Structure formats: C-alpha cells, structure tokens
Amino acid sequence: MTVTARSAPTGRASRTSAPRPLPRASAVSVVSVLSLLLTATACGDDGGGTTTTESGRKLDRVTLTLNWYPYGEHAPFYYGRQQKIFEKHGIDLTVRAGQGSQKTVQATGAGQTDFGWTDTPALLAGVDAGVKVRSLGVFLQTTPSSVQFFASENISTPADLKGRTIAGTAGDALSKTFPVFLERNGLSASDVTVQNTDPAGKIAAVLSGRTDGLLGYASDQGPTMQEKAGRKVGYLRFSEHGLTFYSNGLVAGERLISRRAGVARRMAAAVSESFAAAKKAPDDAVAAMAGASGQLPPAKVLKEQFATTLTLLNTPATRGRAPGVNTEADWRQTIDVFTRAGLVEKPGPVRAYWDGALAPRG
Numbered sequence: 001m002t003v004t005a006r007s008a009p010t011g012r013a014s015r016t017s018a019p020r021p022l023p024r025a026s027a028v029s030v031v032s033v034l035s036l037l038l039t040a041t042a043c044g045d046d047g048g049g050t051t052t053t054e055s056g057r058k059l060d061r062v063t064l065t066l067n068w069y070p071y072g073e074h075a076p077f078y079y080g081r082q083q084k085i086f087e088k089h090g091i092d093l094t095v096r097a098g099q100g101s102q103k104t105v106q107a108t109g110a111g112q113t114d115f116g117w118t119d120t121p122a123l124l125a126g127v128d129a130g131v132k133v134r135s136l137g138v139f140l141q142t143t144p145s146s147v148q149f150f151a152s153e154n155i156s157t158p159a160d161l162k163g164r165t166i167a168g169t170a171g172d173a174l175s176k177t178f179p180v181f182l183e184r185n186g187l188s189a190s191d192v193t194v195q196n197t198d199p200a201g202k203i204a205a206v207l208s209g210r211t212d213g214l215l216g217y218a219s220d221q222g223p224t225m226q227e228k229a230g231r232k233v234g235y236l237r238f239s240e241h242g243l244t245f246y247s248n249g250l251v252a253g254e255r256l257i258s259r260r261a262g263v264a265r266r267m268a269a270a271v272s273e274s275f276a277a278a279k280k281a282p283d284d285a286v287a288a289m290a291g292a293s294g295q296l297p298p299a300k301v302l303k304e305q306f307a308t309t310l311t312l313l314n315t316p317a318t319r320g321r322a323p324g325v326n327t328e329a330d331w332r333q334t335i336d337v338f339t340r341a342g343l344v345e346k347p348g349p350v351r352a353y354w355d356g357a358l359a360p361r362g
Contacts, residue, residue, distance in 0.1 A: 051092045059092040060263050065113040066098040067248060069295040072305025073140070073219050074117070078292060079285035080274025089270035091263070097293060100199065101248075102126070102172075109133040109253050115267055120246040121173030121338050127353055128344045134257060134352075136268040137324035137359040138249030139275055140219075140312040142239050145174055145181075145247070148222045149206070149213030151232040158185035158241055167197040167205040167214040174215040176341045177243065184242040203228065217247075219312065223304040224297055245334040247312065250324070257355060265358045268324060272360035275323035279310055322362030326354060 049061040066074055077095050080086050086093045096113065098104045101122035108116035109131035120138055127133065147166060149155050155164075158181070168175040179189040194215070197205050202214040203225045214221060218235050226233040238244065250271050252264050278285035286302045297305070314320075317327045331350040339347045350356075 053087065057087075057090075059087060059090055060260075060266075061092045061094070062114040062263060062267060063094045063096060064115045064117060065096045065104050065107055066117045067101045067104055067119060068099070068220075069097045070095075070289060070292040071220055071297055072223075072286065072289075072302040072307075073248065073309045074292075075282075075285040075289055075302070075306045075309075076271070076274040076278040077117075078288040079278045079281070080270060082288040083274075083277060085274045085277060086270045089266040089273075091267060091270055093270075095292075097295075105131055105133055105251065108251050111253055111255055114252065114256055114263075116251045117248060118251050119173055119248055120334055121176070121343055123249075123251055124335065124338050124344050124353060125173075127348070128346055132254040133251050134254060135326075135354045135359075136250045136252055136264060137272070137354075138246040138326055139271070139324045140247035140249065140309065141315045141318060141326070141330065142312045143243075143245050143247045144217040144219040144308065144312055145177065145238040145243075146216065146218045146222070147213050147236040148216050148218070148225065149234055150229070151234040153212055153234070155213070155234060155236065158182065158187060158236060161213075161236070162187060162191045164212040165193040165195055165210075167202040167211040168194040169199050169202070169215075170196045172199070173338070173341075173343060176343045177238070177245075177337065178215055180337065180341050181238050181241065181243045219305050219308040223301045223308070227298060227301050243337070244315075245337045246326075246330060252355075257358065261358060264355075268358055268360050272322050272324040272362070275313065278306075279313075279323075282306055282310065322360050324360035325362060326356070326359060328356075 050058050051061055052058055064077065081093055101118040104116040104118045105122045105126040107113050109126060120135065123133065123135055147161065155161065168178065175194060178194065182189060182192065195205065195211050202216060203221055205211045206214050206225060207229055216222065218237055222233045222235060250268060257264050283303070286299065286306050289296060289302060313323050315330050317330055318325050328350045331354055335344065335347050338344045
C-alpha cells in the first residue's frame with residue numbers, strides 16, 4: 001500500500017533503467033497473466049479496483065486528491081497509512097497533490113479521483129454550479145481564515161486594517177468572505193484595498209512590502225511566511241472576530257457514493273480514526289510526511305501547521321465528538337454565510353451538500 005504526492009511536472013525525463021526484453025513467448029505469457037490479474041482486481045464488491053496484501057486480505061484501491069501540495073494539515077493521511085489505519089478499514093490509499101480546492105471539487109465530481117480534500121466553500125459553489133459532489137464530513141470545523149501580517153505592522157484589531165493593502169485572490173472563498181468579516185467589525189469593503197494576487201504569490205507580496213498582509217489560512221501560509229522571513233507573524237482570525245464557518249473536509253462524487261457506498265463509508269471512518277490517532281501523536285504524524293512531496297515545508301513549519309490544525313477540529317456543537325462528525329446546524333450556518341457572501345446563489349437543503357448517512361460516527 002503506497003501513499004504518494006504528485007508534484008507539478010518538471011520536464012525532466014525519468015532516470016529509471018529500461019528492463020531487458022523478454023523472449024516473445026514469455027512476453028505473451030506475462031501479458032496474459034497481467035490481463036487476468038487486472039480483470040480480477042477490477043471487480044471488487046463496491047465496483048472499484050482492489051489489491052491484495054501479503055496476508056491475502058483484499059483492499060479497495062482509492063485515490064485522494066488534496067486541496068494543495070502536502071502541508072502540515074495533511075499529516076493524518078500519511079500517519080494513517082503508516083499505522084495501517086486505512087488498511088484496517090480495507091483501503092489501499094494513494095494521495096495526490098492538488099492545485100486548489102475548486103479544481104479538486106471538479107475532479108472529484110467528474111470521477112477523476114475517488115475522494116477529495118477540499119474547502120467547504122468550494123464544495124458549496126461547486127454544487128451550486130451543478131457539480132455532482134457531496135461532503136462525507138468536514139474535519140476543520142472552525143475556519144482557519146485570517147488576515148496575516150508581520151507583528152511589526154502593529155495590527156491588533158480589525159479597525160487597524162483601515163487604509164491597508166492586503167493580498168488576496170479574486171473569486172476565492174477568502175476574498176468573498178472578507179467583506180462580510182469587515183462588515184461584522186464595523187468596516188466597509190472600501191476601507192481596505194485587496195490586491196489581486198495569485199495564490200502562490202501572496203507570501204511574496206508581503207515579504208517584498210507590496211502589501212501589508214495577506215488573506216490566508218492560519219494553518220498554512222502564516223508559519224511558512226514566518227520561517228522564510230525570520231519575523232513573527234500576527235493574525236486576525238475570522239473565527240475570533242465574529243465570523244466562523246466550516247473549512248476543509250472529505251468529499252466524494254455522487255456516482256461513487258451511489259455505486260460504492262461501502263467504500264465511501266469506510267473511507268470516512270478511516271480518515272476520522274487517522275485524525276484521532278494523529279492528534280494523540282502529533283510529532284509522529286508530522287514525521288510520517290517525510291518524502292511526501294518536493295514542495296514539503298520544513299519540519300518546524302509542518303509541526304506548527306499541524307498544531308494549528310488541531311485547534312480547528314470542532315465547534316461547540318461537536319466538542320468531544322470524533323473528528324469529522326458534523327451537525328446540520330453548523331452546516332446551515334456555513335451555507336448562510338456563503339449565500340450572504342455571494343458564493344452560493346441557489347442555496348439548497350443541507351442534504352444537498354452533506355451525506356450524513358456515510359459520515360463518521362462517534
């Protein structure tokens with residue numbers, strides 16, 4: 001069972017050695033055997049491919065595409081693989097790097113990946129646009145959305161943002177909800193200039209002084225920016241200033257849900273158990289990410305990212321519950337926030353976005 005994170009193509013050719021050619025008769029025999037094996041492993045009870053462990057146990061092969069390249073938040077997936085939690089639930093997991101939640105939602109709905117790890121606002125917008133995808137459980141239930149800046153900027157309250165320039169990405173959930181955040185704190189959208197910046201360029205905009213801060217996740221960009229600059233980073237977290245909503249979680253396409261419900265249920269349970277296990281052993285969980293990607297942040301940054309992630313796993317309604325257990329009330333609040341922000345034009349019932357029957361229990 002392998003977990004891989006695929007980085008962006010570099011254009012360099014593979015340096016693996018070419019195998020020696022087989023005699024013609026042997027090659028034909030090998031092809032016949034491989035065809036037979038592929039046919040056998042493509043007929044699992046849930047309709048997907050399977051692999052068999054050395055002990056003879058059959059596992060369902062599934063792919064999970066992340067919201068971005070691996071960073072600290074994703075440690076439970078690698079730790080769950082290392083500790084054979086996914087194998088315990090009958091899953092052979094492959095993890096792929098992503099290029100943004102919106103693309104992951106689209107790929108999941110189109111069946112290009114079995115599962116996705118995406119921001120809930122991207123899921124809501126995708127469903128609103130007709131993408132056939134639903135959540136199997138939100139795990140980051142308190143949003144890490146925040147304004148991030150160097151502590152030397154002397155920003156301590158939302159009022160201190162007046163007249164500032166902040167790096168954001170047009171059309172994403174952060175930029176869409178930022179005006180709501182400002183309104184909740186007695187400001188208007190015109191009080192702050194949001195400089196449209198590519199997601200990968202927001203940190204550079206702050207480091208270069210082109211902007212006073214950025215819109216990002218406290219569990220992602222902040223620790224990286226602090227490490228790169230060697231300067232303390234401060235945060236204005238949306239959740240601490242009157243605005244909270246669901247963030248990242250596990251999603252699946254409706255076709256997979258209808259055809260492989262057993263796999264979906266076991267995947268949700270395995271992710272929940274992996275988060276619970278990683279919470280008990282955070283250093284080991286982060287260490288399990290070694291080699292996950294060429295873009296992997298330094299260990300110190302990964303630890304800080306994951307430590308922040310662990311503060312986001314519950315709302316007051318789910319405190320003490322297993323990771324990934326959601327409530328309809330929390331879902332409704334999230335839908336209402338993004339309807340108000342204009343990200344959702346045709347809000348539907350909670351069941352249109354979340355399959356509670358397959359979600360984690362406990």
